Amino acid sequence: MTVHETDALAKTTRINMLFDFYEHLLTEKQQTFLKYYFHDDYSLGEIAAEFDISRQAVYEHVKRAEAVLESCESKLKLLVKHEEAERWLSRLEEMAERLADHSGIGAELREIAQGLRNDGKSGT
Numbered sequence: 447m448t449v450h451e452t453d454a455l456a457k458t459t460r461i462n463m464l465f466d467f468y469e470h471l472l473t474e475k476q477q478t479f480l481k482y483y484f485h486d487d488y489s490l491g492e493i494a495a496e497f498d499i500s501r502q503a504v505y506e507h508v509k510r511a512e513a514v515l516e517s518c519e520s521k522l523k524l525l526v527k528h529e530e531a532e533r534w535l536s537r538l539e540e541m542a543e544r545l546a547d548h549s550g551i552g553a554e555l556r557e558i559a560q561g562l563r564n565d566g567k568s569g570t
Contacts, residue, residue, distance in 0.1 A: 458484050460525075464515040467524040476511035483508050535559050 447455075461484045469477055482488040482496070483504075490508070494501040519525050542555035 468518040
């Protein structure tokens with residue numbers, strides 16, 4: 447995989463994650479175009495043909511939507527907080543594995559970590 451492909455994949459992953467957090471702050475058209483472009487992997491030309499508008503208009507909608515997502519993240523930091531919580535949960539699970547043989551403490555810690563993961567997913 448080239449550096450350009452890696453960067454493109456990282457950008458797509460980031461936009462999809464931001465979309466999960468801030469989707470409802472976008473216009474319906476922005477939501478639709480981002481879904482087509484980043485989730486369904488349509489080209490700008492394919493989206494333009496689907497909606498009978500210019501490729502440039504699609505590009506502008508996508509760029510504006512990306513800017514809204516990044517602006518929301520810079521203010522609210524939901525993605526950053528999510529990633530930090532994931533790191534802490536992973537550490538908790540690692541510690542639970544190390545304590546697995548100590549009177550059920552490891553199992554209880556794993557259960558707590560799983561409960562936190564499940565609770566976080568139900569809120570998104």
